[in-house]
Amino acid sequence: MSREGPQPNPFAPVKPSNNWLRRLLRRAVAGLKLPLKTTIILLVLLIAIVALCGGIFDISTRTMLQRNKAAQVSQFAYAVAAVLEQKQTDLSDWQSKLNSLRKTPDLQFAVLTDANLNTIADFIPERTPWQQFTREFAGQYRIFTTQMGQARELFYNGLSCYVVSVPVFRVDSNGRETDVIGYLHVGISGAGDAAQLRFVQAFILLTCMAVVLIAVPIAGLIARHITVPIQRLAAAAHALAGGDLAHRVNLPRADELGELALAFNRMADTVQQQQEDIKQINAGLEQTVQRRTAELEKLNARLQAEMLEKEDFLRAVSHDLNAPLRNIAGMASMLILKYQNTLEKDALQRLERIQKNVDVECELINELLELSRIKTRREKIERVDLGELLDAVADNFSSDFETRRIEFRREGHFPVMQCEKSRLRQVFQNLIDNGVKYMRDDSEREIVVSVIAFADEFTFTVKDTGIGISKEDLPQLFHVFRRAKNASMMKIPGKGVGLASVKSIIDNYSGRLWVESIQGKGTTFHFAIPRSHFPEPSEVTV
Numbered sequence: 001m002s003r004e005g006p007q008p009n010p011f012a013p014v015k016p017s018n019n020w021l022r023r024l025l026r027r028a029v030a031g032l033k034l035p036l037k038t039t040i041i042l043l044v045l046l047i048a049i050v051a052l053c054g055g056i057f058d059i060s061t062r063t064m065l066q067r068n069k070a071a072q073v074s075q076f077a078y079a080v081a082a083v084l085e086q087k088q089t090d091l092s093d094w095q096s097k098l099n100s101l102r103k104t105p106d107l108q109f110a111v112l113t114d115a116n117l118n119t120i121a122d123f124i125p126e127r128t129p130w131q132q133f134t135r136e137f138a139g140q141y142r143i144f145t146t147q148m149g150q151a152r153e154l155f156y157n158g159l160s161c162y163v164v165s166v167p168v169f170r171v172d173s174n175g176r177e178t179d180v181i182g183y184l185h186v187g188i189s190g191a192g193d194a195a196q197l198r199f200v201q202a203f204i205l206l207t208c209m210a211v212v213l214i215a216v217p218i219a220g221l222i223a224r225h226i227t228v229p230i231q232r233l234a235a236a237a238h239a240l241a242g243g244d245l246a247h248r249v250n251l252p253r254a255d256e257l258g259e260l261a262l263a264f265n266r267m268a269d270t271v272q273q274q275q276e277d278i279k280q281i282n283a284g285l286e287q288t289v290q291r292r293t294a295e296l297e298k299l300n301a302r303l304q305a306e307m308l309e310k311e312d313f314l315r316a317v318s319h320d321l322n323a324p325l326r327n328i329a330g331m332a333s334m335l336i337l338k339y340q341n342t343l344e345k346d347a348l349q350r351l352e353r354i355q356k357n358v359d360v361e362c363e364l365i366n367e368l369l370e371l372s373r374i375k376t377r378r379e380k381i382e383r384v385d386l387g388e389l390l391d392a393v394a395d396n397f398s399s400d401f402e403t404r405r406i407e408f409r410r411e412g413h414f415p416v417m418q419c420e421k422s423r424l425r426q427v428f429q430n431l432i433d434n435g436v437k438y439m440r441d442d443s444e445r446e447i448v449v450s451v452i453a454f455a456d457e458f459t460f461t462v463k464d465t466g467i468g469i470s471k472e473d474l475p476q477l478f479h480v481f482r483r484a485k486n487a488s489m490m491k492i493p494g495k496g497v498g499l500a501s502v503k504s505i506i507d508n509y510s511g512r513l514w515v516e517s518i519q520g521k522g523t524t525f526h527f528a529i530p531r532s533h534f535p536e537p538s539e540v541t542v
Contacts, residue, residue: 038227042219043212050211054204061200065193070151073162076104077186078149081166084112084184098123106189108161112168114182153190160190229257233264245272328354378508379420383535386424387414390449393428400436404445408432411450415458415534423505428462430498431525435464438523457511459528468519477515478503502527509533 084097098110098121111122151164168182229251239247248268251261332351340348387410394401394408401408417424428449435447448463469477478499506513506527517523 038222039216039219042222043216046215046219047212050208054208057204058201062197065197066153069162069188069190069193070153070164073151073164073186073188074149074166076188077151077164077166077184080110080186081168081184084168085171095121095123097121104188106192108187108189109185110187111185112182113185115180117183120182154187160194161187162190163187226257229253229261233257233261236264236268240268240271245275379422381418382421383416384419384421384424385414385416386451389421389425390414390428393425393432396429397432397436404436404439404441406436406439407446409446409448411448412452414451415453416536417529417534419509419533423508427502427505427527430502431462434498434525435462435466435523438466439464440467454528457528457530458534459526461524461526463522463524465522468521468523469515469517470519474515474517478513 080097080101084094094112098112101107101110101123102125107123107125109122109124111124112120114120149164149166151162154161154163163185165183165185167180168184170178170181172178232249232251236247236249245268248265249261251258253261332354335343336348336351343351390410394410397408400406432447432449439445439447443465446465448461450461450463452459452461503513506529509529511527511529513525513527515523515525
């Protein structure tokens, strides 16, 4: 047996959806103003209440009329039966008594039957529509005798009639009722009560219409009394949101709307006071910012002056050092040329060593001077194809690649950059030269330069398979005159200025420079430059 619940009947009739009607009503109501909405709601409630009260009054009136009519019919029937009890022996007397009822208003029939419900005498007005009914009703007398004295309303051919059956007793010589000799069946029309009921219904309808007509302006006044303050509060809220902090709501009322207006005014006062406080704070902040800006300008001017002074100092020092060093190198060269045949071999070697050391120191002085100029003296900014620039740099190292059997390759699409061409050349040249100098002789030798385009920057990578750098040397690798310990132990030439120059150049372009290295396996230098320095759009590859 399946445990699933009852399945829907696919042949059941589909109820039409009334969502469209709801949407239509919602749109119609949404387009109305608040006072009109409130008036309509009040009128609908009032009409519903008036209709309910009118319906209750109509039902209660109808019930009361029916009860009164039934009581009147019963009383009339008992009165006629009492008259018939006075003389029972003369049959014609009973008929005359019934005929005397012809002037009774709304009487439709009066029939006297014996105990076996056989007709003894009757009175049925001429041309009454109840003649046929009395013949049909004759078989139903027994039903009414079971509800003796209780009048019931019957309908025949659209007509209303109250019918009641009462007993007719035999009276002895002492005037006491002894036994039942027959039954009196009386029918009285309810047309008069129906007319009276229609009058009452018309009166109720006219009264309800009058109440509704009177209530329309009253509902409008009530709606205006409720909605106008709300509209004023809404206008004040819009004014406050628009920046009019001095706007207030004047509602001298003691109800909830008056309390809401007071709360709104207190809120507006608080907001205005807070805005004034914020303006004062902003004024103080502006003064503080101006003062700090002036101080920073002074510090920047002082720093710039110090940097210029340092550059002048470096130029003076380089000039003052280069002149004696050049003199020393010249004198050493002259001595070698003049006395190379007379001096001993050891003296000539010392002179050559002096000349080489002078050349090294002059080169170091020039590099330091160039390092100071990177920050202070910017060169011309131009569009540079970094791919072509890298090819030119690699071409300068072609002999070193061939001599040391180093494989060089570049990966990725190198973009066009707005930069100082010689500075970017210096970056690639120093990093590639670093890889060439520190390349191992007993391993696979390669240098790979690649680029990756991100959403906000380009990241360039120079990777080599050299001797690597220890973790202890990585934090200070880009400082001046700082070199890795293994480079000093292996007596690899270098002054510790190249990587510091690379960092200064990358800093000028708001870039980032970092290194990853595993000693004995190789080193990878990364530098990232923001996209703002690249005029041509490029797709993001990562």
